[in-house]
Amino acid sequence: MRRSAAPSFAALATVLVTMLVLGVFIPIVQATNGAASTVRHRVMVDVYMKSTATSADEARVEREIKRLAHVRSVQFESKATAYAQAAKADPAAYALLSTNPLPDTFHVVPDNPGNVLVVNSELTRSGSGPIDPAIGKVSNKKSDTKKILEVTNLVTITAAVLTVLLTLASVLLIANTIRLSLYARRREVEVMKLVGATDWFIRWPFVIEGIVVGAAGAVLAIVVLGVTKIALLDPLANHWTLIAAPRTIAFPALVAVLLAAGVVVSALGSGLSLRRFLRV
Amino acid sequence: MALPKTQLRTRRTAAVPAEPHQRTLAARPAIRPPVIEFRGVSMRYPSGDVGLEQATFTVEREDFVFLVGATGSGKSTVMRLLIKELEPTEGTLRVAGHDLGSIRRRRVPFYRRNIGVVFQDFKLLPNRTVYDNVAYALQVTGGTRKEIRAKVPDILRLTGLSTKLHNYPDQLSGGEQQRVSIARAFVNHPPLLLADEPTGNLDPETSIDIMRLLYRINRTGTTVLVATHDQAMVDKMRRRVLELSRGRIVRDEAAGLYARDENTREFATRLRAPSDRPAGV
Numbered sequence: 001m002r003r004s005a006a007p008s009f010a011a012l013a014t015v016l017v018t019m020l021v022l023g024v025f026i027p028i029v030q031a032t033n034g035a036a037s038t039v040r041h042r043v044m045v046d047v048y049m050k051s052t053a054t055s056a057d058e059a060r061v062e063r064e065i066k067r068l069a070h071v072r073s074v075q076f077e078s079k080a081t082a083y084a085q086a087a088k089a090d091p092a093a094y095a096l097l098s099t100n101p102l103p104d105t106f107h108v109v110p111d112n113p114g115n116v117l118v119v120n121s122e123l124t125r126s127g128s129g130p131i132d133p134a135i136g137k138v139s140n141k142k143s144d145t146k147k148i149l150e151v152t153n154l155v156t157i158t159a160a161v162l163t164v165l166l167t168l169a170s171v172l173l174i175a176n177t178i179r180l181s182l183y184a185r186r187r188e189v190e191v192m193k194l195v196g197a198t199d200w201f202i203r204w205p206f207v208i209e210g211i212v213v214g215a216a217g218a219v220l221a222i223v224v225l226g227v228t229k230i231a232l233l234d235p236l237a238n239h240w241t242l243i244a245a246p247r248t249i250a251f252p253a254l255v256a257v258l259l260a261a262g263v264v265v266s267a268l269g270s271g272l273s274l275r276r277f278l279r280v
Numbered sequence: 281m282a283l284p285k286t287q288l289r290t291r292r293t294a295a296v297p298a299e300p301h302q303r304t305l306a307a308r309p310a311i312r313p314p315v316i317e318f319r320g321v322s323m324r325y326p327s328g329d330v331g332l333e334q335a336t337f338t339v340e341r342e343d344f345v346f347l348v349g350a351t352g353s354g355k356s357t358v359m360r361l362l363i364k365e366l367e368p369t370e371g372t373l374r375v376a377g378h379d380l381g382s383i384r385r386r387r388v389p390f391y392r393r394n395i396g397v398v399f400q401d402f403k404l405l406p407n408r409t410v411y412d413n414v415a416y417a418l419q420v421t422g423g424t425r426k427e428i429r430a431k432v433p434d435i436l437r438l439t440g441l442s443t444k445l446h447n448y449p450d451q452l453s454g455g456e457q458q459r460v461s462i463a464r465a466f467v468n469h470p471p472l473l474l475a476d477e478p479t480g481n482l483d484p485e486t487s488i489d490i491m492r493l494l495y496r497i498n499r500t501g502t503t504v505l506v507a508t509h510d511q512a513m514v515d516k517m518r519r520r521v522l523e524l525s526r527g528r529i530v531r532d533e534a535a536g537l538y539a540r541d542e543n544t545r546e547f548a549t550r551l552r553a554p555s556d557r558p559a560g561v
Contacts, residue, residue, distance in 0.1 A: 187403075187406075188405055188407070190403075191403045191404070192405075192416070192420075193389070194363065194397055194403065195392070195393075195416060195417050196389045196391075196392035196393035196417075196421070197389060197416075197420040198389045198390075199389075201420060
């Protein structure tokens with residue numbers, strides 16, 4: 001029944017492009033946040049035992065550490081394990097050593113990465129000495145820890161700001177394109193009012209058109225994303241299984257989000273933009 | 281050859297809900313209010329320009345009235361007041377006995393369904409065929425597919441467009457587009473038809489055809505009000521003429537001419553008078 005479809009194509013293209021960008025952006029943001037989070041959770045306090053410490057000492061120390069506040073878990077790494085790990089990383093250097101210089105270590109993981117310094121001061125009794133004589137040294141690589149916390153915070157905040165800006169830009173872009181295409185048809189709306197059509201009778205066809213355009217644009221974007229994913233990303237993922245891939249949104253969920261966003265913004269954009277012209 | 285005077289106004293499309301003690305217009309017996317009643321209506325635009333100044337006149341049922349006057353004299357203002365596109369700043373305006381001021385904004389579409397309007401620029405929906413344009417007027421009032429399939433070809437035949445059913449407006453000539461406009465205005469058989477310079481964009485021969493169509497519509501019992509510049513048409517048809525000048529009604533003649541009858545001397549005086557004041561008013 002309708003002949004000129006150019007304005008609708010413009011709206012469809014806009015939805016397609018914004019959904020594509022969002023579809024690429026959302027997993028990236030999630031991966032970034034996931035990586036930042038992983039790094040934050042690796043922040044911990046190392047407690048090095050003296051080389052003279054006995055297993056009874058170590059058991060006692062472990063109990064004491066666990067009793068402290070803000071301690072989530074304690075991992076024990078024996079000197080032998082530490083030696084094996086370090087030797088694997090740098091065989092040439094460790095081949096020259098005849099004895100094991102590395103101590104037994106307790107890795108103390110705080111319940112919240114932000115509390116790592118609190119745990120550290122508990123263990124060192126705020127600088128006056130470790131809580132147990134068998135402890136050789138408490139190390140938290142303070143400067144590194146602080147840096148890690150700051151950087152990961154910054155990354156998370158930046159990602160959040162970018163997401164908000166991108167979402168806003170997408171919504172505005174779609175709404176604006178729809179408003180322009182309706183503006184081009186305001187004569188039609190005027191004629192419909194003169195013939196005695198009620199506001200809703202005029203509005204419904206435009207809202208439905210908004211829904212269709214939004215759905216079509218989103219579906220096309222999803223198809224492009226899906227094809228890209230299958231063709232490019234999945235083969236790569238097989239090569240990357242050694243590196244822990246951060247958890248990102250499942251593809252079906254992403255599809256649903258994009259579809260819903262496209263349809264809702266287009267339909268709402270059409271319905272609300274018409275108000276301006278229906279007042280005429 | 282009279283068209284059937286079917287009343288198509290159902291409850292859905294009633295202009296204003298009927299008062300309990302009165303029945304609908306069609307059922308009321310002897311005394312019928314005039315179709316249009318202006319009483320001291322003034323319309324001043326927000327910019328300060330005067331559209332109408334204390335206009336008072338009545339149009340009875342089945343009248344055919346010409347509204348003449350220079351540009352800016354208030355003809356379009358009268359039309360726009362009648363379709364409730366504008367609100368008068370003073371006075372009361374009654375259509376078929378109902379005070380237009382009491383119609384709320386939400387009910388305006390229902391009021392407009394009882395008035396057929398024809399414009400100088402045709403005002404057709406450009407992306408729809410002739411058939412769909414006329415059908416739209418029926419869809420708006422809730423017409424079924426069956427009704428539409430029956431009525432639209434009929435009215436298009438009556439307006440001489442039966443071969444153009446599936447053409448788009450931009451494939452039609454001006455005269456044909458205006459016929460479509462008239463067909464759409466009349467398909468619901470409204471009691472009142474307003475035409476705002478219907479022949480403004482048309483050549484003299486086509487203008488005659490259009491006026492003939494309006495005349496035939498009037499003969500079916502529809503009240504017709506035509507605002508026009510077309511002097512030849514007004515003079516030939518000799519119907520009631522309402523002349524407007526600067527928003528005031530200056531003449532209301534039963535079988536009038538476009539311009540007041542004047543002899544040569546009066547004409548000469550008028551030519552020599554200062555241009556912004558027509559002499560003798």
